[in-house]
Structures are given as structure tokens and as C-alpha cells.
Amino acid sequence: MSHPAPALTYDATVADRDVEVRLEVAAGETLALLGPNGAGKSTILGVIAGLVRPSTGGVTLGERPLAGVPPHDRRIALLAQEPLLFPHLSAVDNVAFAPRARGAARRVAREQARDWLAQVGVADLAERRPHELSGGQAQRVAVARALAAEPELLLLDEPMAALDVAVAPALRQALRPVLADRTTLLVTHDVLDALLLADRVAVVEAGRVVETGTTREVLSRPRSGFAARIAGLNLVAGRWDGTAVVGELTVQGLPADEPLAPGSRAVAVFSPQSVSVFAEPPAGSPRNALPATVTELEPLGDRFRVRTVAAGVPLDAEVTAAAVAELGLAPGLAVNLIVKATEVSVHGVS
Amino acid sequence: MSHPAPALTYDATVADRDVEVRLEVAAGETLALLGPNGAGKSTILGVIAGLVRPSTGGVTLGERPLAGVPPHDRRIALLAQEPLLFPHLSAVDNVAFAPRARGAARRVAREQARDWLAQVGVADLAERRPHELSGGQAQRVAVARALAAEPELLLLDEPMAALDVAVAPALRQALRPVLADRTTLLVTHDVLDALLLADRVAVVEAGRVVETGTTREVLSRPRSGFAARIAGLNLVAGRWDGTAVVGELTVQGLPADEPLAPGSRAVAVFSPQSVSVFAEPPAGSPRNALPATVTELEPLGDRFRVRTVAAGVPLDAEVTAAAVAELGLAPGLAVNLIVKATEVSVHGVS
Amino acid sequence: MTTALPRWLYIPALLGAAFVLLPLVAMVTRVDWVAFPALVTSPSARDALWLSLRTSTASTLLCVLLGVPMATVLARTRFRGQALVRALVLLPLVLPPVVGGIALLAAFGRRGMLGATLEVLGLEIAFTTAAVVLAQAFVALPFLVVSVEGALRTAGRRYEVVAATLGAAPTTVFRRVTLPLVLPGLLSGTVLAFARSLGEFGATITFAGSLPGTTTTLPIQIYLERVTDPDAAVALSLVLVVVALIVIGTARHGRGAL
Amino acid sequence: MTTALPRWLYIPALLGAAFVLLPLVAMVTRVDWVAFPALVTSPSARDALWLSLRTSTASTLLCVLLGVPMATVLARTRFRGQALVRALVLLPLVLPPVVGGIALLAAFGRRGMLGATLEVLGLEIAFTTAAVVLAQAFVALPFLVVSVEGALRTAGRRYEVVAATLGAAPTTVFRRVTLPLVLPGLLSGTVLAFARSLGEFGATITFAGSLPGTTTTLPIQIYLERVTDPDAAVALSLVLVVVALIVIGTARHGRGAL
């Protein structure tokens, strides 16, 4: 807890799985790993945790090269893709395992464990054995168990899989403070996880890192095929004033999960699909009318992605080919971008 | 394959898990089970498959009461929440297991298995052992294995979990024809799965069915708390004319996954958040301007849900409180609902 | 995937290995290597070895045929008195083999429970090679049952359940899922049963007697030689050891290849 | 979760059960119930039973202390010659117990390899109660090693890996994950080792001789009585059977409660 979070340098090859990757995670930073099935995400986590032996290269955590360091000495906790709860221990004892392994007294460890269980919303299942839990419940207990290890580096392999939609936001919120002061690698298939929990994103395809960058960069201007399929969001940063994010642009929206304190840093997120392009600002319910200039038109099958700049902020809209023709869209044209406030989710930025 | 799909009647209690449910699935119908973690979804599937003994009540498939019928004689295939691939068999032999158990020759069974593997996009992994597969790859092989069983009743427990976003649509498409002529129960956390694959939806909360109905009803007018959190979509049915779904209303949109043949039945789906409310039809990129009459205003925290009727079709919009005030929205008011075509996904209906 | 073992664990492990290996090494040092070839190739030794191999193979086969179903029923069903049945089935393990021989006589002997029945059927078991096989199977069967039942329990039923939901009938499940999954346990059980059969002495001599070529197995030959020719006894013991090592080694190798 | 067993499986299972149970039943019918109480409560019988219980307990303890680490090292590490070591460790299973006794004498006897060393230390092992314990442990150790190694292999390393990533040092992993997970296998291994110790005869009589109260265990007593008093032998065998049943039953019960 008290040691400052160390930085991670990863440069290793796992030849028989054809995974050859270089990655850096700064101290305290959370890096999201995105990529299709079989891309090598779990393999990377396995190498870092000391469970998969790289054929060449290795991993350095802070000043420590981890080659030859056994898993339990790495101060790295791994939440694997399967929950793998210890079948002979109750939920609370599963979570108390790491505190007890660190030397905490049984009572203290169980108390901490109960706190963690409460944070992931399954406090009432503390005494259950793993085989008495549903799939999602087991997944949550596994998350609590990994968090309770309070490691220097946290590796989370799809922590939100199997969770119901009502729980995921709550869990995301529980994770945020935990990840804030801890170096973390987070494997996810969900852009929202990346957006809300990660500082930077690395996209892995077929065993290679095809793109890295800050979450905003990658999600708003994806260069890799995979990222483009799942991201391409508009992001506007600023401070929350109670109804809008105010920065270079003012964008009204609704806080996504938690209540935001006015004045706090926030980012407004909305998809290009939700952006309408008008010649003139119309009268109606949409709260956001942003004057912008078209910079580029990019065909996307039967649609076009309209790239614009509004007060220096790049914003995209996605419209049909018919709309392009009707509005005569072309680079240099001044337009009004209309976005409904209910389509804009606002997230606090720590 | 050749037997006509039977109907399912479920009326059973599992006392120690507090799951007490009545359900009917018509012959050939696909029922989606939605609900939070621990609601009892997997338990219901377990009872149907004959793996969980109900404390009272039972299950009838077609004319057959299933009480006392062992799992293998039920002609029911279950894709469980964990892939549970046979560790001693390669991927292709896992999938070939059911055909071979039905008596197919080894070569024939393997050929069928390869087809199924190709359909879920992992044909190249046929010879791999389960421990050499990534999480998502294993999940896909498990889906193929369940489908290859060609049962009278198919039980799928979160078939899309662990799949990357790029694969999910393809798998959904592979599932559609399979589910079309087969009675199916599908547990999912994803509304889109329910929408695209199911005829009807049942929402389970805390061991009770709190809502059932056609997918359209439940997803567009959810009455239960859980469904409301995840659904509330606008659905407009009609025939696809190449650019729009034409029915009582004409709604332009983009086919979601597959190319649609003009003239085929289709449904346009868009969320209330994407619907803007205008006093007058504006000029701009949005392709859909639908005259409607406000029927009701429903506060939703800091937002309002505006219920309207357009040409007899109920359509909702979600707007901020400020917009309600500015536009003077009230029941009876005539408005224009504006929806971008890129926000409307069009799905073929079989 | 690798995790380290506690260091201290190696100390008792080495001690244990020394405890088992030392006597074997000590015995080997007593072998008279000059006379060895003659001793182990004498006709009586060759007869005994050949008989031992044949009977042990037969009894192991019998153990597998009876023991695998027994283990499966014990591991996979529940019935009244199951605990008692399991304990009784394991009894030959605890019974001094001589007592086992007495019990076998009481059942299958000429004056035994089934004696009259067997006589009517024209079956005489006592003093035949068949008696050797029965005696060996009686003492070896529990080894197989224990190994396989343990493996079945540890493997659990999850995969069998999956197989059933895929429409596989019980026999298919058993053949294509259960057996392959417990193959390591079955193999080590088979090795144990074979080894125990190979070493069986007390029950054999009590139930089957000792006639060269018919019922004098290698252990009985060793026991006999011990009195007249201790060198020969040690030499034959070594042969037994080598045969056992080959069997165990082969089985482990096969298992490794799975 | 329940799946059916193939019906035909019950046929060989019942045959197997009959094969084991019939001799036991036949033996019981031979017991002279009138004389029974006197026979089994004679001082020599009581001495022998008490000695058997004490030595079997001690040897089982020794087996657990040495065998669990051995099994763990065999199951969880790889080293050159591992296959050979494993085969050698299993050898006492195949060795006729008498040969085992000879080997023990060769190692620990007065004329044995360590004889001189032990004599200097003032330790005489052969023909003492300690020798009984060693002889029993020698033949029983492989049972424990096989059971525990099998359980360790079937349980796999997945949970140990998880424990390590949670920061648990090897000793913690071993104590809090490995051992609890293989507890069923450990328990049945312990029962097997105890049972085998209780029934041990050949190695004991060779290595420890037969001195009433010191080395005459119950099986040796039975062997001796067999000549003079077959009724007593059968009665004592029954006592052994009952003790074994109690031990096995208790252990299974404990295991069930886990």
C-alpha cells in the first residue's frame, strides 16, 4: 500500500504463441489492453505474473528485473479470466487469503475481506462456498480477492465479464480509487472500461501491439482496425459546471455513474453516430449546437465519417451518404453539430 | 433436426436457491432470460437440463414430462456458463462429440464439427487442445459443441461472454438460423442478443419472473426495474426498401450486421436518447423527422422520458429537464421527432 | 505454469527416498555377481519367473475388469451400506495374505462354501494355476479400486454432466469421457495391481500351494531358495525388482505420452 | 448433479464385490463363536493387538511425514532420473515382504550397511519394536506416496498458481491450498498405509522376528496360532478385520465431513 507504485517495462516474446510485444506502463498508470480473442492479452499478463516463461526478453518492475523471481515474490496480483476461487474456502476466506498470506491476523484479514466483498456488492454471500455461487457472483468474489492482495502491480483479465449490466457501473466505480494509485494492466473487451479506468490504451492484434496512446487518442482517433471497430468516440475535456463540461467547448451532458462535484475535471463522451450535422442551428430539444468546420470526409461503407474541428477540438459525426449529398458536405464547410445532452455521458477524470 | 421443435413448459421451485418460476416457451420459439447476477437464470437452465433437481414441480417438453428422464435422454443441449471443454479431446473432437454420441461415423462427425468451428470463426484451431486456447476461443468452441448436438431444446448460458466485440455480431448471425427452427432458452446480459435472437423475453429477479412478453414489448416498454435499466428501446417494424424500414412509419437506418434483401421484413431500433424533439422539422443531416403527439412525460432523475405516438406507433424520447421547459412539452403537444439514420440499426426479422 | 515448492519440503522427501532406497541398494551389494547369471537362468528360476508374469498379467486383467466397475459404482452412486461395502472391498489390503488365503480356501476350496457347486461344475481350483491368479487378484483388487475411485472423485462429474447434456448415453459417457479422464489413475492402479500380484506370496502359498511350473511363482521360489541358497534368493529378488521397475517405468512412460 | 451409469457396469461391479466378500463371509462362518471371546481376549492376543495398533500408528505417522513431501516433490518438480526414483520408491509394493525384510536387514541389520554405524551410536534396530515400525513403514510408504501423488496430479496446479499470484509464499501455498485440496487423497493414502501396516507380516518377521510383546504383531500371532490353534487364528483374523473396518470407516466419515 505504502510503497510508491513502480513502473513496468515489458519486452518479451512468447514464440510458441507468436506473441511479441513491447509495452511500458508508467508508475501509477492504468493501461488497458484491447484486442480480439486470441490476440495475446492473457499471455502478456501471464508473462508479467511469472506464469508463462517468455522465450526471449523479460519484464522489469520499477528497478527490479523479474526474470527468475517466483510469482509470489513479484508483488503482482493477477485476476485471471476464470474466477478460480479456492473450492475449499468460503467466499470471505478466499478474499482473506492474500491478507493472511501477507501475515494479517485471521480476524483482521476477514474484516478486510468483508469490506472488499461489500465493495463488489456481494457482502451477503461471504459464507458461501464457491460452488454455491452464480457465475457473476463468483466473478465478483474473484475481483475482490485480487484487489485485497494490494499489490504493486495489478493485472485484471476481463474483470467485468459475466457481470450483469446493473453491477458493472458500480464495480467500475469501486475499481477507480483502487486503480488510481496503483500500476495496473486491464484486459477488456469493453471500451467503456478502457475509457473510465485506463490512462492509456494498447491495442494488441495477432500477438503484436498495433497501437498505443492515451485512452482519448486511441478511442477518438483509432488507427488500428480493431480499435476503429469498437471506438471512434468524441471526447471533450473541461470542468463540470453542474450541467455541462466547460473547456474549449461547452458540452451539456449527464454524469454517467456518480454525482460530479461542480468544478471538478470531467470529460464529455459521445459517439459520432449521435452527432447530427445541420447547416443552421435548429430549434428543438438538443442542448448542444457546436459550430464547426469540416476537415475531411471518410467513407465507411454506406456511411461517411465527417471529421470536423470545433474551437480547436476535433469532433466527428457519422452520417449517411444521402445526408452528405443533401447538405453538400465538403472540407472547409462551416456546419453546426447538434448533439442531444442525453447522448452525452460525462465522466469525472482523476 | 427433422423432428418438429417441441414446446417447453416450466413450473418448478428450487427451494434452497429460492428460485420459483413458471415459464412457457412455444415450439420453435427463442426465449431470452434476462436478469441480474444470482437471479436464478443458470438454475432454471440446470433444472431443464436435468442437472438440478427441483424441490417441487417440473418441466414438460412437448408431450414429455421430463421428471426422472436422465439428462442424456432429454434431447436438450446445454451450453453452460463455463466452457468446460473436454481436456483430453482436441477442439474438433470436442465439437464432434455430440454427433458421434448420436452414432455418426468418426469422419462424418469431424466434418460436421469443422463446419461448426468455421461458423464460430475458429476453424484454424481445430486441432488445438483446450488448454492451448484463449478464453474467447474456448468459449466459441463450446458454442460450436452445443450447436453440433442439434437438440430439440437448446439452452445457452451467456454464449457471448468473453467474446471480443468484433466476433459477437458474426456469432449472432451464425446463431440465428440455428435458433430459428429450434426451441431455445438464451441467458444473456446483452439486450442486443435478446433483441436479435429472441422472440420473447423473460426477466428474472431474485428467483422470480418479474416480466415476460415479446422482445419488442419488454425492450420498448419495460415494466420491471432491471429491464428498464437495460432496455427501453424504440422499435418500428416494416419492410426494408433499401434505405428505410417502411411500415406505419418510414424510418431510415442502416442494416446492423448482414445485408438485407429489399422487401424483407425488418425492424428499426433506436434508443430514446437518440431521439431529439423539435417544434418544427429542421434542415440538417438527420434523415428521419417523424411527426408525433406527446402522450406522457415521465421524470427519470435529471431527465425526462417523453412518451409519444407517431402514426399509431409508440416512440419515446429522452431529453433533459431544461429541454422540457424550453419546448413547453406537455401531453397533447404536436412535435417532430428527429432521429439520425446512423443511430437507427435495422435488423432482419425472420 | 510453475510455482516453487517450500525448500524445507526437500528434507523429509530426501529422507524418505533414502529410507526406501538404502535397503534396496544394500540388497544389491549382497548379490554375488559372478554366480548371478547362472542363478537367475536356472530352469526353476525361469519357470517361476514365466509363471509369475503370466499369472500377474491374468490377475491384473481380472482386477481391471472387475475393479473399474466397482470403483465407478463406489464413486458415482450412493446406496445404503456403501461405506461398509467400500471398507469391506478394501479389506484384502489389511488382511495378512495368509489369512486371505485361508478365506479363499473357505470360499472356493473343496470343502469351502462353493466347493460342492464348483465340483459339480467340474471345476477344481485349488492347487491349479487358476488358484494363483485368484489369490493374486484377491489381494491386488483393492489397489485398483482405490486408485480409480480416487481419480474418479478428484476428476469430479462436471465433464460427465456436459457429455450427458450433449446427448451421450451412459455407456458413451463412460467410454469417451470418464475413462479417458481417469486414465492416469487407472494406469497407476493397474501398475499397482500388477506389482502387488507379482509380489504376492502368502495368499498364494496358502490357497494354491507350491508346485514348480504350476503354482510356484517367483516369490515362492525366492522364499524356498532363501533357506538353501541365500545367494540365489537375493539374485531372484533382484530379477523381481528389475521386472517391477520395467513395468512401472513403461506404464509411467505411457502415461506421460497421454 | 447426477448422471446415470451404464447399466451393464453393475454386473462386473457386483461380481467383483462378490469375489471379495465371499471369502470374507466364508471365513466368518468358520468362526467358533462359543470360544470366540476367550480366544480374542487371551493375554497373547491382547498384547499382539495392542502392539499392532501402536506400531501401525507410528509407522503411518512416519509414512505421512516422509511420504507427503516425497509425493509433492515427485508430482511438482522435474529432475533427471525422476522416473527411476519414482519406480524405486514404489518397489516395496512389488517386493515380496520377505524380500523387503531381507533388504532391511541388509541395510539396518547388525551385518548390514549401516550396522556398524548404528552400533557405534548404540542403536540396535533389528528385532526391536522400532524394527517393526520400520518394516511396516517400508512396505506402507509407497501406498501413501502413490495416493498423494495421484491426488496432486489430478488436482493440478491452477489453484497453487492463483495463490502464488496473491502473494502466498511456497509454504503458505502448500499449507493453505495444496494440502486442503488433496486432503481426500491424503486421507485415503493414510488409511491405506495404516491398513497395510496393520496387516504387515513378511517383512516384520524377517526384520524384527517374533518376540511376544516386542515384535509379535497380530498378523504374526495369527500366523503362529495357525499351526496350533486354527480357531484362534480365524478369530484373531476377524479382530484384525474389524479393526481395519473401523479405521477405514472412521477415515471415510471424516473425509465425508470435509
Place this chain on the structure above:
Amino acid sequence: AGDEDGALTVFAAASLTGPFTGLATDFEAAHGVEVRLSFGGSADLVEQVKEGAPADVIATADTATMSGLVDDGLVAAPVPFATNVVAIAVPPGNPAEVTSFGDLARPGLRLVVCAEPVPCGAATARVADELGVTLSPVSEEQSVADVLGKVVTGEADAGVVYSTDIEAAGTKVDAVAASLGPAVAEGTNTYPIAAVVRRGPAGRLAGEFVDFVAHDAAAREVLAAAGFGVA
């Protein structure tokens, strides 16, 4: 062992179990010491003594086995103290109607004998030789007890064991009277007893026990009553 704690340990051949148990009690009464008895096959006992078993006195079933100890200088001069003769034992009622040694060669008869290396087996072989009878036993057992066991259970139609064993078995077996005919000498074993030399000269008590068994009149009577020949 023995002397230090005032106890005397006697190793004796299994066939001596009956008489020696009585003799030990008598000796204990007379000398106020505890006598501990260990019975077994003669060869086994000799082997044990060679390996350092704590015997003070050893009595074997023939002189050949004892000679091994003499050669190694482990015992003082052995004293012959009894003889035993092999005889034919049959199940009660003699179902196979065996009346002479010659009958044992009858085809189909299930005969069980001791293996040749065992003293009683050696005696049996000598008798068969002398009488010119070719035996084809169904089993050659390791010990008298095993032979007797097969006769008692009726597995065998006849067995050759010591006459003392038939005596001790009481009604469970019958003896075939005068079965050896002229080969009695060949069928007779001489039992020697000797004090074990244990790190220094044989203990006084051990010598006294040897004396007692070999020469005490009461002791001789006990042996005779058990069917042993006492000269």
C-alpha cells in the same frame, strides 16, 4: 535381550510350540526368571540369530539347520534332545483311504508334502527314496503348518508331517498308523538345542535351560507326551 533384564529368550522350531510352552512355565517357576519364547521355521530362526536376534537359546528341528550356527561360532555345542518322525496325516475319516506310504503314489490322490529344503521335506524325500515310492504331490509346502493346513481343510487327501503335529492337531486330522514301515530311520529328525554365544560366553541361565530340556526327567516326560522321541 535376555540376560540384562533377567529374562531368557528361547527360539524354538514351530513343532516345539506345545511342549516348550509348558517347559518354559516350569523353568520360570524353578528359576524365578521370565522365559520368552519365539517360535518359527528352523531356517528362519537360524537366519534371525545370524542377523543378531536377541536369542539366548535356540532349538531347531534338525541338525542341518543348526550346523549353520555352529559353523559361524554363534552357538555353543548343540545337544540333541528329542527326535521326531514324519507320518501321514489324512482328513478325519480318511476319505481317500490311505493306509500305507505306498498309497501316496496313487494317481489322482492329492498329496501335499514339505518342500525338500525344509527339514520335514528332507525327511519325507528320504523315506520315499528308501521305500522306492515316487511321490507326485500337488504341492510342496514351505512349512509343516502349510501342509497340515491343507489336510485340515480337506483340500488335500493326505499330507506328510511330523507325528507330533498330528498329535497337536487333535481331532482335526487322523494319522495313518505304522505308515512308514521299514523307513522309520530315514523319516526321523534329531532336534538339537544350544545356547547362543552372545557377546562373551553364553549366559549361565541359557546353559541351565539347555540342561533342563535335554536332561531333566520332567522335561523329557513333557516332550514324550507331545509325541517326541526321547532317548
